[in-house]
Every structure is written in C-alpha cells, then in structure tokens.
Amino acid sequence: MKSTTDRIKELIEATRERCMEHYRHIHRHPELSYQEEKTAAYVAQVLEKLPMDEIKKRVGGYGLTALLKGNRPGPVVALRADMDALNIQEETGVPFASENQGVMHACGHDSHTAMLLTAAEVLCSMKENLAGAVKFVFQPAEEMTPRGGAQGMIEDGALENPKVNAIIGIHVWPTLATGTMGIQSGAVSASSDHLKLTVTGKSCHGSMPNQGVDAIVAGSSVVMALQTIVSRNVSPHEAAVITLGTVNGGDRYNIVPSRVDYDGTVRCFSQEIHEKLPCWIERTATHAAQAMGAEVKIDYQKGYPSTMNHPEIVEICRNAAEKILPENGVLPPLPVPPGGEDFAFYTLKVPATFAWLGCRPEGVSPEDMPALHNDKFLPDPKSFPLGVSYLVQSAVDLLETPLEDIK
Ligand SMILES: [Zn+2]
Ligand SMILES: [Zn+2]
Known part of the structure; x- marks a missing residue:
C-alpha cells in the first residue's frame, strides 16, 4: 500500500505548475496592506472551485477562511498565509514583475498565498482520509505594524467555529538554502x-x-x-x-x-x-x-508581540518536515531574527509553529541573495513544492494527534 507521504508527493508533483501560476499571478498584481481586494478575489475564485465545506470572505478586512472537513472525528488545524505587498519599486526584471507601479511582493507573501492555495487543493484530494478539519486562513496586512491583519482575523472569529486547536505558518527565508527549513521551539520573532x-x-x-x-x-x-x-x-x-x-x-x-x-x-x-x-x-x-x-x-x-512556537507542535512539524525534505533538511536551532511578524497574535491564542522555509537557490551565496524587503528579492520557486508538502504533511500529522489535550 502507498504511504500517505508518497501520496502527498504525487499530489504535489501534479499541482506544481498550478502553484507557479498562482505565484506569478499574485506577484504580478501586488496590493498594499488593507487593500488586498483583487488578491482576495483571486483566492476566493480558486477556493470556490474546490470541495470546501465553508468559505468566509471579508474576515478582518480582505481576509478569507475556508474549512475542509475530514471523514473522521479529530482536531481542527489552521494553516495561515499572508497576502499583502510593500511600497517598493520592483527591480527584479522578471517577466512576471509587478504591474502595479511602486508596489512589490518583496516579502514573499505572494509565495505564501500560492503555497497555501496549492496545499488546499492537495488536502481536498485527500478529504476521505482526513481526520478532523483543516481551516485555511488567508490574512491581509501582515506588514501593517502596530495593527496587523492577524488581530482583525482573530476578532472576526477566524480561530472559532470550529475552534482551532493548532495553527501553523511558514515564511520564505532568503539566507537558508532551498531544501532546508528552520523549525524550532520558543520565540522565533521579536x-x-x-x-x-x-x-x-x-x-x-x-x-x-x-x-x-x-x-x-x-x-x-x-x-x-x-x-x-x-x-x-x-x-x-x-x-x-x-x-x-x-x-x-x-x-x-x-x-x-x-x-x-x-x-x-x-x-x-x-x-x-x-x-x-x-x-x-x-x-x-x-x-x-x-x-x-x-x-x-x-x-x-x-x-x-514575539511569535512563540509551542514545543509539542514543533516536534510534530519537525517530524513532518523530515518526511518530505532532503536529508539534513531540518536545521538545528538558528539565531532568532529581531524582526517582527504578526503571526505572533495567533500564537498568543493557540499552540502554534511558525517555520522558515529556505528559498536561496543553489549556487547563490547567502551574501549575494537579496534580503526580504529588497527590490530584487525573489524566492527560489524550487522551494515552493517543499513548502506545500510541509504544510500538507504537518496538517495530516497534526490531525492524527489528540491536540485537544495540548495546552
Ligand atoms: Zn515583510
Ligand atoms: Zn513577511
């Protein structure tokens, strides 16, 4: 019999090109924080073609949530992506560069949204085998400190009905090589x-x-x-x-x-x-x-606040990542970057893991790789199938865990 991980790998392969289409489309049409109207419409249109049990729009502004129920009882696991761009003039020179003058996806939120849409498609294909439920959370305005989009999502009930037992998120990380991930307990943002x-x-x-x-x-x-x-x-x-x-x-x-x-x-x-x-x-x-x-x-x-990863959820996510990454892909604990991230607000409410997805292409040194918020920043697309696999495998594994007991 085929293992779940093999099945996930097959489905990721089958959706690889669609993930790139989502990514290029969103990259080409970036929108600033709290103005993600067209991005949200695109996300809604993709989700509406999938067998979701419920889709909610206009959650915390232009945010959306989608609920996928499995066939067996189990916990509720949320997967989160952010959708907003920055006021930066793009200088990457790629054919799918921003068509919106002075606005650019320079923090990789386009890739986060594309990967979560693809993970939603893959998990929908696995619906019969899923326990519990998966909630897909697409949030606006991550970049808008001090009032990020996560707060509005939480106030509008994104973590309730049904109550979310664990939440995970990823961020592309340019200093880490493609094929690696940083997943660790405790504080992961300042x-x-x-x-x-x-x-x-x-x-x-x-x-x-x-x-x-x-x-x-x-x-x-x-x-x-x-x-x-x-x-x-x-x-x-x-x-x-x-x-x-x-x-x-x-x-x-x-x-x-x-x-x-x-x-x-x-x-x-x-x-x-x-x-x-x-x-x-x-x-x-x-x-x-x-x-x-x-x-x-x-x-x-x-x-x-600082993003606090929960040790037990981290353990499950690290094991999930080991199943899908190349050997030694799960990195030992890394120094915590002093940047801010509004995923932190979810971690105050629900046990969580926020992971860094390596996106530095082979042959590029960490010094030569443009940083997040740089006008030349582009994540390596080879990292996307790994990000999708991580989200899917972690969700599947978390759904098999009695998360209700984790405090
Ligand atoms: Zn950013
Ligand atoms: Zn970011």
Whole structure:
C-alpha cells in the first residue's frame, strides 16, 4: 500500500505548475496592506472551485477562511498565509514583475498565498482520509505594524467555529538554502514596539544656562539612562534592544533649547520582558529628566508581540518536515531574527509553529541573495513544492494527534 507521504508527493508533483501560476499571478498584481481586494478575489475564485465545506470572505478586512472537513472525528488545524505587498519599486526584471507601479511582493507573501492555495487543493484530494478539519486562513496586512491583519482575523472569529486547536505558518527565508527549513521551539520573532520621547526644559541665553533648563543635556541623560535597562533590568539570559534612531532639537548655537524629540524602536523575545519594558522605560526616563529639572513625555506604542512556537507542535512539524525534505533538511536551532511578524497574535491564542522555509537557490551565496524587503528579492520557486508538502504533511500529522489535550 502507498504511504500517505508518497501520496502527498504525487499530489504535489501534479499541482506544481498550478502553484507557479498562482505565484506569478499574485506577484504580478501586488496590493498594499488593507487593500488586498483583487488578491482576495483571486483566492476566493480558486477556493470556490474546490470541495470546501465553508468559505468566509471579508474576515478582518480582505481576509478569507475556508474549512475542509475530514471523514473522521479529530482536531481542527489552521494553516495561515499572508497576502499583502510593500511600497517598493520592483527591480527584479522578471517577466512576471509587478504591474502595479511602486508596489512589490518583496516579502514573499505572494509565495505564501500560492503555497497555501496549492496545499488546499492537495488536502481536498485527500478529504476521505482526513481526520478532523483543516481551516485555511488567508490574512491581509501582515506588514501593517502596530495593527496587523492577524488581530482583525482573530476578532472576526477566524480561530472559532470550529475552534482551532493548532495553527501553523511558514515564511520564505532568503539566507537558508532551498531544501532546508528552520523549525524550532520558543520565540522565533521579536516583539517590536515604537517609542517616542519629548524632553522639555526651559529656553534661555546660551551664555547663562543657569537661567533655563537645558533639554539637550537632560535628553542626553535620558538616552544614556535608557541604555542601562538592557544591561541592568533585563536578565542576562534574555535579550532586548532599545534604539533611539532619531533626535531633533534646538534652534540656534547660542540658545539653550527647550525641547528635544526622540524616535526609536524597542525589541525583545519574551512576553514577560515585553510587558515590563514600558514601565522600566517610563520610570528611567522620567527620573533621569527630573534630576535635571526637565520633563519627559513618553509615547509608547506596543506593536507585534514575539511569535512563540509551542514545543509539542514543533516536534510534530519537525517530524513532518523530515518526511518530505532532503536529508539534513531540518536545521538545528538558528539565531532568532529581531524582526517582527504578526503571526505572533495567533500564537498568543493557540499552540502554534511558525517555520522558515529556505528559498536561496543553489549556487547563490547567502551574501549575494537579496534580503526580504529588497527590490530584487525573489524566492527560489524550487522551494515552493517543499513548502506545500510541509504544510500538507504537518496538517495530516497534526490531525492524527489528540491536540485537544495540548495546552
Ligand atoms: Zn515583510
Ligand atoms: Zn513577511
């Protein structure tokens, strides 16, 4: 008898060209976050041709969900893709380059959507053998921090009716070679918050600073004090970054300035630290400014939390990946990139695995491979059948696991 993995491989082979068609179409017609109207219509039109049990449109904006029920009782597993592009002028020169001036799929979300559509087709062909149900989640606006599309999807019930027991997602990863994947427990993306500071003093003549309160001197003290948070408050086993990327203040060389503005970003990898950072920043900045007789106004905007992979779901997904990748394709734990990802919001609700799919073509060095968000970024299409196989095999294996017991 043919094994499930062999059957999956056959189906992936049969859908390979269709996956490329989806990819090229979506790449050619990129849309910005919260404007994915045509992409959503394309996704709907593909899903409507499949024997889905239910399709919901306009979930959290232009998002969609589709439900496929198996023949036997079992858990509910969600597979997620993001659909939005970026405001970048494409410079790849490929025949299917963006026709939308100044907008480009430079983060690979076109490939994520194409792979999930293909996985949906493959899983539909396996419907009779499936336990439980698969929910396909196509979300808008991943790039729109602090209000990414995942939050809207969750608020509109994407994880309910039926209740999702586990969710998985992938991201093409240009530093990793095609044929490899990074799948690991714990944090796999950083939380990313936006920090704005305004230090206020009192203006006076530069020759008589005693008559005012120097906002530049007070601000400098605030900046230096903030750097002690990472070294003195954050545990040596944890990591965090506080970066003030801009500073603006002062009008003239001989005037003590009354105001300085700072703009920056705050990153970390744990939920506990993420909750404490705003209080630490407030306390430190306020007192450092007050020590100089100045005041500080803090505008702290929480962005995406960090994506937390669940060890038991990771274990099942790693085993699934071993069945479908070339030998040694499943990589040992990798350093966690300090970027943000709104898949994080699902991981706060449901046990999850977010995996990196290697998409660097053979013969291209990691240094020569354009990064995500670069105007020349293109994932290796040879990685797509592997991504589809991973989604399908992981879904099938998760559906055979009593996920209701996993907390
Ligand atoms: Zn991106
Ligand atoms: Zn992305």
